[in-house]
Amino acid sequence: MAEVERHSYDVIVIGAGGAGLRAAIEARSQGMRTAIICKSLFGKAHTVMAEGGIAAAMGNVNSKDNWQVHFRDTMRGGKFMNSWRMAELHAMEAPQRVWELETYGALFDRTKDGRISQRNFGGHEYPRLAHVGDRTGLELIRTLQQKIVSLQQEDERESGDAESRLKVFAELTITKLTMDGERISGAFGYWRESGRFVVFDAPAVIIATGGIGKSFKVTSNSWEYTGDGHALAMRAGATLVNMEFVQFHPTGMVWPPSVKGILVTESVRGDGGVLTNSEGKRFMFNYVPEVFRGQYADTEAEADRWYTDPENNKRPPELLPRDEVARAINSEVKAGRGSPHGGVFLDVSSRLPKAEIMKRLPSMYHQFKELADVDITAQPMEVGPTCHYVMGGVEVEPDTGAAKVPGLFAAGEASGGMHGSNRLGGNSLSDLLVFGRRAGAGAAEYVGAIGATRPVVTEAEIEVASAEALAPFRAEGGENPYTLHTELQQSMNDLVGIIRREDELEAALAKLEVLKERSKAVSVEGHRQFNPGWHLALDLNNMITVSECIARAALIRQESRGGHTRDDHPGMNPEWRQVNLICSIDGEGVAVNKQALSSMRPDLLALFDRYELSKYMTEAELADLPVQDSTKGDS
């Protein structure tokens, strides 16, 4: 067989966004020879798209904030489906992870006394998001990128070789994880530039590949977000959790068509922007759900006072968690009260002076000016829901990021559990750092423990992986991958979107079966050198697998919660709160099994008052609750 380029590492990290880079920094710092594999150029990962900020209870703006309040907000946002241990670790460690970024050179916006400034965001009780204008994700990715460069400079000084312990493989796509019996032995992939194959021998693999948004037509996600890590992990024997929970960000651009879906940051609302319908009405006041009554303002006057006096007023309902706002916009448009291009209006121009908008939301200003010819300092924007984030992902051990398969780890959007049924804005960047670091440490510990009994990638596996990757060139006269991709996106958007129904989900699954068959005969033209048609043909398999997970789990979960709304099963059902849906590979398809959620530790449970818990829990669970001390529940 053909010569294959071969590398050997202790840890390989697939994905070079926030989670992947933080994982690599940790693994390298713990002495592991580490490789970072990115599908794009180094520093272009989807993390750059994060705008609003990174949530961490540092208490710089409101000293009442602490990790317990952040934990509580996170659980509420996720409608109590979160892995409580992940939510706990996340809330506790986020401040340290943010402060650490400053030591790497990050420059956040400051408070008057010179500390890191924090802004308000949906679902967060206090101003909590460290930020840099509206380009926080760029700051995060660049800072981590520069930290990696600094570690390479250290290595160069010590060994003369900058890449001796930490190397970035850019524009390289992994198509298969290899196995030595039950455990991971490495990975197989191709260089984008040459199309040549590469094999990595590595006992530990960290999946940090981000999300799945490219399966949907209207999405804020880039071409890379094809669920690669989700699919790779499943094919290696790992499981996915909560895949039915997909976040539709309430505010994506809706016009012109070519930019439909591009994100409009939640900071617009956090900084005072309001949502109105075609009648000029601030409709969000009509959509405060029962579980959040008492935490959000009832009148516009009170909501407006909150920006300057949060102590004595309740927050505006525009700042409800994202799932609530997205559904509300959807309902307004359906009721015929939408904007001319099928969204609603988001206006900051009547709320802040021009100079302030330019300072706080510079990239939104440019985005609208240059792509839609709208001046957001003078006119409202038109916005509507866009597929943004998948709460579901690889099922992992909270403390180490370890998946079910020995040697396999996952972090960031590709892993599941942390955000329950709905993620709060700002909790993603912090998730990347907290669990990126933990997965890096977990992988290092695993590799340290296996000693000399290293797994190896066999020639037979390499042959199988090569044949699979080259299949689209062999099929002749088959379909164009772009056609299949467009059909997949359309059906996921129409049938598994923001509002779901049994018959539509069944139709989606039937369509997916057809696409699965047709995808086997996809054929591509040209040769292997930088061939986007070929790359899409390979990514398509991952998108179809992940889409099947979403549709199957969505069909089974007969309730509405967070990022999963069933028209035919409205409302949350406490019985379903106790159930995680776990996806695994079953032949050519996907099997979904129910698994009980673990019970929250009593000291964490005590952070909520009984009345609030009664909105989420079954009678039996409530009966088992310890008798509470009445001083709790100070919110």
Add this chain to the structure above:
Amino acid sequence: MGHNAKLRVWRGDASGGDLKDYTVEVNEGEVVLDVIHRLQATQTPDLAVRWNCKAGKCGSCSAEVNGRPRLMCMCQMNNFAEDEVITITPMRAFPVIRDLVTDVSYNYEKARKVPSFAPPKDLAPGDYRMQQVDVERSQEFRKCIECFLCNNTCHVIRDHEENKENFSGPRFLMRIAELDMHPLDTLDRKKMAQEEHGLGYCNITKCCSEVCPEHIHITDNALIPMKERVADVKYDPFFAIWSLFRKPDNAKS
């Protein structure tokens, strides 16, 4: 609503290539990248192009549109007359890999030559205190999305391969300025800017600022102030004499 645009796209690889003509449908509000994608999806599935966010945030889809360095995702089709031929070529300062994709490794190599942020050793995480007014200068430069259009357009290297070794381009001279202006950085970066990264090659024609999609004032706010700082140290008679006596030391006083 739509019309057919006439595109002329460079196709080829390191061994050579030429401009090919295509006619592609255009719809309202579309940008050049949309049209390139339609071309790829309907006529040339193997047309190589780099892109990620399609929102001007990642800096991947750099190319030259009618000779002007641009992000294809931020270049609206209604900038052109409907019957105008739009020529799209890869960035000229970097070697072509295929079609519109170039080898930008020069930039990553230069990035690695800039010494990293060096905070005071005794400052614990969480104890950093900086005023907004002091971080704003460097923050402007950190808006950079690394599209490398500034380096592509800079005449020092655009047609002078031989200068690449000694010149890091506006992007990385600006990175040095960013660190030099960081309120807590402890290294003196003036000498390295001049001697190792070729600040002296820059003759402030401001082409870099003109093509910057983030509208960063690269020349006015980064390169000129850096030149002034270098000049202060280099040509001030006091510094000139003092530097004869001081220990070789990189630390800021």
